[in-house]
Amino acid sequence: MNTSESPSPQRRFNTRLGLFLFLVYLALYSGFVLINAFAADKMEIIVLVGLNLAIVYGFGLIAFALVLALIYGMLCQKDPAEDIATEEAAAAPGDSK
Amino acid sequence: MIYDPAPLAIFIFLGFVFGTVGLSFYLGRKAKSSEGYFAAHGQIPWAVNGVAFAGDYLSAASFLGICGMIAAYGYDGFLYSIGFLAGWIVALFVIAEPMKRLGKFTFADALDAKFNSRGIKGAAGISTLVVSIFYLIPQMVGAGSLIQPLLGLPHWVGVVTVGVVVIMIVVTAGMVSTTWVQFLKGSLLVIFSTVLVVMLLQKGLTTDTSSFETIGPLSEQDLKQSTIAGRKVIPPTGGWLSTEGKTQEFIRFVPEDGRAGYDVFHIDDIPGSDEKLLRQAQSVTGSGASKLIDGAPNGRESGERELQPIGHLSKLPGGKTSTGPLGPISFFTTIGDSEVILWGSTTITNPEGPKTTIYYQKPTSGERVLRPGEHPKFAGIRGESFGDKLNFLSLMLALFCGTASLPHILIRYYTVKDGSAARKSTIVGIATIGFFYVLTLYLGLGAMTSGALDLTDTNMSAPLLANSIRPWLFAVISAIAFTTVLGTVSGLILASSGAVAHDLLIGVMGIKLSGETQVKVAKLAAIIVGGIAIILGVLFKELNVGYLVGWAFSVAASANLPALVMLLFWKKTTKEGIIASVLVGMISSLGWILLSRDTFKSVYGLDPDNAIAPFSQPGIITIPLAFITLIVVSLYYRSRDMGAQEASA
CATH class of the missing domain: 1.20.1730.10 (Sodium/glucose cotransporter)
Known part of the structure; x- marks a missing residue:
């Protein structure tokens, strides 16, 4: 537990990256929800290979979540503080009665 | 069912x-510590x-x-x-x-x-x-x-x-x-x-037009007769009557084959016509052991009735009755061009005894089931x-x-x-x-x-x-x-x-x-x-x-x-x-x-x-x-x- 320590540059990078990707997804999700709420008729428009906007946007949101998750997983940096904590935990497994 | x-x-x-x-049990046997x-x-x-x-x-x-x-x-x-x-x-x-x-x-x-x-x-x-x-x-x-x-x-x-x-x-x-x-x-x-x-x-996908009966088209005059399409109408009473400001929605017939209860039909408008169609509905009265299905006790013995399974297409594109295998996209496009039977429900009050819930067929275009706003709780987004x-x-x-x-x-x-x-x-x-x-x-x-x-x-x-x-x-x-x-x-x-x-x-x-x-x-x-x-x-x-x-x-x-x-x-x-x-x-x-x-x-x-x-x-x-x-x-x-x-x- 190291909330009082200043975070490592790696952790700061990860946090900012996470927030950025979160905002990207939030914008897309909000778009979907707002179209549904205030222009539901638009969801019937056929947009791709005979499929309407509701299905394409809905499947797109699911697929895009995975794409963003993979980007995040690839770009995230290893926090050195974690290695120390993991080693300490391995050395003292704690309550194992 | x-x-x-x-x-x-x-x-x-x-x-x-x-x-x-x-x-x-096997994995948990060692989990003694917190x-x-x-x-x-x-x-x-x-x-x-x-x-x-x-x-x-x-x-x-x-x-x-x-x-x-x-x-x-x-x-x-x-x-x-x-x-x-x-x-x-x-x-x-x-x-x-x-x-x-x-x-x-x-x-x-x-x-x-x-x-x-x-x-x-x-x-x-x-x-x-x-x-x-x-x-x-x-x-x-x-x-x-x-x-x-x-x-x-x-x-x-x-x-x-x-x-x-x-x-x-x-x-x-x-x-x-x-x-x-x-x-x-x-x-x-x-x-x-x-x-x-x-x-x-x-x-x-396949169509099914035989599980539930359809009678008609019928004129307004036909619907007022005591016999419709050779079937005897049960005179409406209580909640089955048309009430002020609301036209009669259902008709009950005496069953043809001597079965118990009644056959209930929903009176459906035909778009662009004054005539009506009667589509078979199903009703449940009361609950628990005393539950009645279409006016007869719930069961499979003689004198009893049970709810029929539902869920079918009434029309496929091009008048087909079966599509054969479909791909992941053509599955949606085919449903979009079909007509699906959804089921609505309404409740009527009986002067004596428990309420009756009637479930009736709602032919719905496939386009509508592929868009949001059909569920009563989501219908508000179209209002x-x-x-x-x-x-x-x-x-x-x-x-x-x-x-x-x-x-x-x-x-x-x-x-x-x-x-x-x-x-x-x-x-x-x-x-x-x-x-x-x-x-x-x-x-x-x-x-x-x-x-x-x-x-x-x-x-x-x-x-x-x-x-x-x-x-x-x-x-x-x-x-x-x-x-x-x-x-x-x-x-x-x-x-x-x-x-x-x-x-x-x-x-x-x-x-x-x-x-x-x-x-x-x-x-x-x-x-x-x-x-x-x-x-x-x-x-x-x-x-x-x-x-x-x-x-x-x-x-x-x-x-x-x-x-x-x-x-x-x-x-x-x-x-x-x-x-x-x-x-x-x-x-x-x-x-x-x-x-x-x-x-x-x-x-x-x-x-x-x-x-x-x-x-x-x-x-x-x-x-x-x-x-x-x-x-x-x-x-x-x-x-x-x-x-x-x-x-x-």
Whole structure:
């Protein structure tokens, strides 16, 4: 537990990256929800290979979540503080009665 | 519907349940320590934990509730799939790493990491309990629905069975076994749902015009005769009469073949014509053992009637009667160009005796079932009422924020070794869960056109779709769905028992417990929470499980997320702010739900117009309210403390 320590540059990078990707997804999700709420008729428009906007946007949101998750997983940096904590935990497994 | 229990189904089902419980015993035998019981010593491989996330998350709501909602109304149920998955983005990008870094056993650990406050432990512990119990209700309702067709037993038997088996799992096991059971269940659910979708696409779509009768076209004059199309009309009385301002909607005939009861038909307009069509309907009067189906006792003996399975296409494009195998895209485009028979319902009051609910056919263009707004609870997005639109926004906000606030999901971050493993397991979780949610639209629409649905229980749509394809698949899917419920309920009860033993007894009351005693107390708490869940599962059996889960998400998102997010991202957060935010979020959302239209109608049986809350989903008000409470209270206490420091200096 190291909330009082200043975070490592790696952790700061990860946090900012996470927030950025979160905002990207939030914008897309909000778009979907707002179209549904205030222009539901638009969801019937056929947009791709005979499929309407509701299905394409809905499947797109699911697929895009995975794409963003993979980007995040690839770009995230290893926090050195974690290695120390993991080693300490391995050395003292704690309550194992 | 009356279900025939099949020996194969029972055999496969019992095999799954005994296998699950056996695995739990085997894996749980070493989990004596608190680290082992609550957090599996943090040694679960991330890939396994990721699939176990899917096992935990893809509960009865996802499999039974969403598929059922899509089967009954079309696309609207898929909105839940989208919202549920989007919530994982909050979990991955905002919550995953800090949760792992800050906590040890429970959600309260993370919230309290900075302050070591009894108040925070207490508030977070209570909120964990409340959210878990709320989330338990739909799981138990789903379990009851599953047991009925599978073993031919009443709903409450299913609820009690799940309760007892889960209590056994949790009491004998802990997080190691729960995780492996979830891993197994998550994998099987996704694999067999994929098999089901592939078989569904192979089978293609067919029309059915023979299961229910259609009479007509008829003129207004024809409808006034005592005999229509050679069938004798039963003169309408009581609620069957046309009432002032409302034309007569149904006609009853004396059955032709000397059967008991009556044949009921809905009077349908023919678009662009003055003539009418009579489409066969089905009616249920009363409930329980005295239930009447189309005026005759419920049963299969002579003099009895039973509800017929529903769900079919009345027209395919080009006048075809069968499509043959379809691809994943042509499945949707074909349904879009077809006509589907959905079922509406209305209730009439009889002067003496119980009410009659009449279910009638509603031919609906395929385009309409592939767009949002067909379900009564979502129809508001196509209306003019701003309150209805707000209700929709509120639900979608709660789904988005709720995932990252569910205690049984949050504690899964403690079972891996570090933040990086937490991240990776979330990505695996998103891939597995996302893939499954794509399948829900196929499963739901497949069930809608399967001809196998139960009119009175939408929760059974996915298993009944499997039954219409292959009976063995029905047994396997039902068994997986049942273990799905078992797994999710185990996770929830584990989270609740952790909250009682670790947060409330040790954290708040300051009772010193050794690791082993802590585990014993947690197991006792598991038995009590399990008992409560059984009772609630029996009480709420009428509601769609997906809808119930929407409420649980609202409470979780309002009580837990604001405090967690502000703790991570706002340095001025104080312990008083966190406590106030958790309590205000929890009480306001819970209070709102209890005072909403849906609760008035479905739970209390009162007139929904008397409801106090202006719309049913609280999130859009109560989530911001919890944020504002945290900010205001934190600023107040900071300025007060700073003032006190200055005074003492």
